[in-house]
Amino acid sequence: KAGVTQTPRYLIKTRGQQVTLSCSPISGHRSVSWYQQTPGQGLQFLFEYFSETQRNKGNFPGRFSGRQFSNSRSEMNVSTLELGDSALYLCASRTDRRNEQFFGPGTRLTVL
Amino acid sequence: DAKTTQPNSMESNEEEPVHLPCNHSTISGTDYIHWYRQLPSQGPEYVIHGLTSNVNNRMASLAIAEDRKSSTLILHRATLRDAAVYYCILSFVFYNNNDMRFGAGTRLTVKP
Numbered sequence: 339k340a341g342v343t344q345t346p347r348y349l350i351k352t353r354g355q356q357v358t359l360s361c362s363p364i365s366g367h368r369s370v371s372w373y374q375q376t377p378g379q380g381l382q383f384l385f386e387y388f389s390e391t392q393r394n395k396g397n398f399p400g401r402f403s404g405r406q407f408s409n410s411r412s413e414m415n416v417s418t419l420e421l422g423d424s425a426l427y428l429c430a431s432r433t434d435r436r437n438e439q440f441f442g443p444g445t446r447l448t449v450l
Numbered sequence: 451d452a453k454t455t456q457p458n459s460m461e462s463n464e465e466e467p468v469h470l471p472c473n474h475s476t477i478s479g480t481d482y483i484h485w486y487r488q489l490p491s492q493g494p495e496y497v498i499h500g501l502t503s504n505v506n507n508r509m510a511s512l513a514i515a516e517d518r519k520s521s522t523l524i525l526h527r528a529t530l531r532d533a534a535v536y537y538c539i540l541s542f543v544f545y546n547n548n549d550m551r552f553g554a555g556t557r558l559t560v561k562p
Contacts, residue, residue: 342493373552381494381537381552428493437482437541439550441493 340364342442344429350448356417359445363410363431369393370412371439372404375426387412388434416447424449454538459557462528470523470556472538477518482541484550485512485523487534494537494552497523533560 343362351357363370371394372384383396387406404414410431416423426446430439455473462468474483485497498505498512500521505512511524525532535555 380554383550430493437484437499438496439486439494441495444493 342429342431342440344427344442344445346445347443348446348448350450351419352450353419353421355419356415357419357447359414359416359427359429359447361412361414361429361431361442363412363429364440367431367433367440368410369432369434370406370410371430371432372412372414373428373430374398375428375444376424381428384414419449421449423447453551454540454553456536456538456553456556458554459559461559461561462525462532464530464560464562465527468525468528468532468558468560470525470536470538470558471520472522473520474538474540475519477540483512483514483518483521484539484541485510485536486539486552487532487536488555489531489534497536528558528560530560530562533558 342364345360361370369388371386373381374384375381384398384402385392385404386394390406401417406412424447426444428441428444430441432439482499482501484499486494487497488494498507498510500512500514513522535557537552537555539550539552541550
């Protein structure tokens with residue numbers, strides 16, 4: 339089975355721009371979660387999508403949004419980028435009946 | 451939210467057992483204990499999880515104290531590939547909540 343894939347792997351943007359990151363979960367997994375990882379704050383939960391609906395949300399501003407498509411693929415969008423948004427963005431998928439999450443390799447976003 | 455406390459770092463010799471402790475004194479009755487690890491330049495990887503009883507899988511063993519206020523991840527024979535940051539996480543709902551609060555974790559160094 340192919341693992342979780344994320345595109346792009348690396349991205350450089352400037353302040354004020356917006357960015358969209360993509361995540362393809364493992365086949366059959368309907369839950370997709372997004373996390374932000376920074377050296378200062380560690381791994382922080384952004385949100386979770388299940389069957390195209392946002393099921394849980396972390397404590398991030400409204401500039402961070404996401405969506406999930408009918409094939410379970412998910413996108414995350416960050417608008418009006420700030421320097422502090424520079425981070426590794428990780429996507430994780432799982433089936434709904436198991437607690438084990440499978441993480442992708444992440445997208446490294448740099449905001450200049 | 452129930453919080454976990456782990457040592458910042460630990461060292462081990464190759465082929466020796468490693469015991470990684472985690473304290474979670476405010477754990478609630480419905481909290482599951484999860485362990486993930488993150489190898490350099492990769493997303494986190496599921497290791498093991500449990501509720502009350504000790505658990506074993508091909509990667510590790512999880513020993514849970516009788517009062518559930520602490521747990522220990524046991525790697526039976528550490529290899530160089532086990533060098534990673536190990537996270538102990540509590541999640542209070544098993545199926546429909548993916549909000550996992552990662553702490554700083556324990557950085558495990560394995561010496562040849």
